[in-house]
Amino acid sequence: MIIKHNVQLKPYNSFRTKALAKLFCEPATLDELIEVIRTHPHEEKLLLGGGFNLFFTKDFDGLVIKPAMEMVETVFEDEQQVEIEVGAGMEWDALVEHCVGRGYAGLENLSLIPSTVGACPVQNIGAYGAEVSEVITRVKAVNLKSGEVEVFSNEECRFGYRESLFKRHPHYAIASVTFRLSKSFTYREKYTDLNRELEGIPNPTLTQVREAVIRTRTRKLPDYHVLPNAGSFFKNPLLTREEKEELQKILPDAPIYNTGGGRFKTSAAYLIDKAGFKGQRRGQVGTYERHSLVVVNHGTEEGREIVSFAREIQQEVKKRFGVTLEPEVQIF
Ligand code: EPU
Numbered sequence: 001m002i003i004k005h006n007v008q009l010k011p012y013n014s015f016r017t018k019a020l021a022k023l024f025c026e027p028a029t030l031d032e033l034i035e036v037i038r039t040h041p042h043e044e045k046l047l048l049g050g051g052f053n054l055f056f057t058k059d060f061d062g063l064v065i066k067p068a069m070e071m072v073e074t075v076f077e078d079e080q081q082v083e084i085e086v087g088a089g090m091e092w093d094a095l096v097e098h099c100v101g102r103g104y105a106g107l108e109n110l111s112l113i114p115s116t117v118g119a120c121p122v123q124n125i126g127a128y129g130a131e132v133s134e135v136i137t138r139v140k141a142v143n144l145k146s147g148e149v150e151v152f153s154n155e156e157c158r159f160g161y162r163e164s165l166f167k168r169h170p171h172y173a174i175a176s177v178t179f180r181l182s183k184s185f186t187y188r189e190k191y192t193d194l195n196r197e198l199e200g201i202p203n204p205t206l207t208q209v210r211e212a213v214i215r216t217r218t219r220k221l222p223d224y225h226v227l228p229n230a231g232s233f234f235k236n237p238l239l240t241r242e243e244k245e246e247l248q249k250i251l252p253d254a255p256i257y258n259t260g261g262g263r264f265k266t267s268a269a270y271l272i273d274k275a276g277f278k279g280q281r282r283g284q285v286g287t288y289e290r291h292s293l294v295v296v297n298h299g300t301e302e303g304r305e306i307v308s309f310a311r312e313i314q315q316e317v318k319k320r321f322g323v324t325l326e327p328e329v330q331i332f
Contacts (some may be wrong), residue, residue, distance in 0.1 A: 001025055001032045009064070010301065012051045014114060014224040017303035019056030019332070021046075021064040028068045028089075030142075030149070030175050036065060037173065038147040045144050046332065047173050049119025050091070053230050054330040057303035065173055067118050072098065075178060083137060085178045088118025092125070100206045104181035106135040108206050109194070111213040114224065114231065118174040122166045123328070124159045128213060129190025133159035137180045141172035149175070161265075162235050162328055222288050228297040229288065233310060234268045234325040243323070250321055268325055269293035275316045285309040307331060 007024035010016055023043065027033040037045070044062030048054075069087030072095070076083035082104055086095055092115035096107045109130035119125075120132045121139050136159075139152045150172070158165040166172050187204045189195045197212040198204050204212070222229055239247065244264040247254055251274060255267045272278065272292040279289035284300035286309070287293075295306060314325050 001027055001036065003036070003063075007064070009051075009056055009060070012048060012064075012066070013055050013230075014050070014052045014228055015055035015230050015297050015303070015306065015329075016228040016301065017055045017057070017297075017306065018301040019303070020059040022059075022061050023063040024066070025063070026066045026068040026089075030069065030140075033065070033067060033069075033142055033173055033175055034147060034149065036063070037142055037144055041147075045173075047118070047170070049088075049116035049122075050114055052114035052224070053119065053123055053328070054332060055230060055303045055306060056332050057307060058332070060332065067116075067173065067175065069175060071176075076180075080183055081180055082183060083178055083180045085138075085140075085176050086117045087176055088116065088174050090117045092116055092120055096210065099179075099181060100210045103183060103185070103206065105183070105185035105206055106179065106181040107132075108209045109190075109213055111210045112217045117177050121157060121159070121164055121174065121177055123162045124164050126162070128194045128216075131159070131161075133157070133164075135179045135181060136177060138178040139166075139174055140176045140178075141166070141174045144171040144173060161238070161259075220291050222290075222294060222296055227288070229294050230329045232268070232293045232328050233295040234272075234293060234313075235328045236265050236268050237271075237323050237325060238263045238265055239323070240264075246322055266323070271317050271321055271323055271325070272313055275313070275320055277313055277316070282309050282312070287313075303331070 004024045007021045009021055010018045025036050040063050046064050048064055048066040067088040070090045071087045073085045075085050093112050096111050099107050109128040113125050115125050124131050124133045136154055141150055143150055185206050193216050197216050255270055257265045259265050269292045277287050278292040280286055284298045285305050286296055288296050317325050
């Protein structure tokens with residue numbers, strides 16, 4: 001495997017910010033991944049998927065590893081279910097298409113999410129009422145400190161909303177993910193936008209659901225090839241009952257979803273919108289005109305400009321509504 005020096009990371013993050021990686025490699029097998037970790041014990045390491053949920057503000061003085069394993073193996077199958085183990089480097093939507101094409105249900109609501117299979121458990125990707133944690137049975141990863149392979153059960157992954165063990169303790173290189181999918185499918189109404197898109201179709205098929213998700217996403221979210229971005233910039237805030245009541249005094253129409261356990265989710269997009277930021281621009285950075293939660297890059301290469309715009313949004317939302325917005329995107 002070739003290890004490259006001084007690699008420009010601009011093409012490897014969908015925000016298109018510039019940064020140099022001292023070392024860069026793309027292991028194509030589990031053995032290559034283990035080898036590069038064991039032969040570089042003292043280098044700081046950064047795992048890169050598609051670079052769709054992160055951007056850089058400075059050069060990276062270490063080893064960037066971009067796993068390139070793309071196998072799909074059936075590890076279990078009966079009449080109702082199938083379990084497939086998939087290499088970390090596979091493009092996420094290629095896997096969704098593969099599964100929908102074979103009639104395997106479970107990933108269709110996550111169509112078109114820019115991600116790779118290895119990155120999907122890290123932030124527990126989710127959309128339209130579904131999260132990938134609902135169908136993951138195992139994650140195989142190499143411990144960056146010991147160089148040993150470890151296998152995590154679903155429970156051990158400690159999944160939460162856009163959270164996991166791998167996000168909290170970033171010293172694992174995910175090599176493969178195992179999904180349990182169903183061979184039968186009945187559409188369940190979970191998310192208003194998607195239900196609306198499927199109106200008039202009595203029992204939508206997997207393909208019809210996938211197509212409806214693709215239409216909804218395409219309408220609302222910018223294509224990073226045209227307008228560089230990293231999807232939702234902030235998480236939807238989780239509030240306590242008291243915080244929720246305070247917010248409702250200021251914004252009685254704010255969307256509130258009871259997530260159980262005394263926590264209430266509100267909409268970051270709504271708060272940013274109400275703070276007057278929708279479609280706003282500071283220099284080369286702004287929010288998307290059709291979705292205020294997406295920060296878009298109109299032409300800068302400097303990650304710091306994005307950070308300073310995001311701070312301005314956070315401060316204004318805090319000042320007006322008392323709510324703290326936490327980035328969903330990872331900043332390096
Ligand atoms: N809204 C506004 N202004 C806007 C856009 C939305 O006020 O400009 C309000 C509306 O009230 C709307 C609500 O926000 O009903 C929710 O909007 P949307 O359905 O687009 O979902 P979201 O909460 O903003 C989340 C995920 C998205 C995912 C969508 C669809 C997070 C941080 N984001 O966004 O995920 O695609 O739901 O399920 O949870 C991502 O993570 O990068 C991502 C795009």
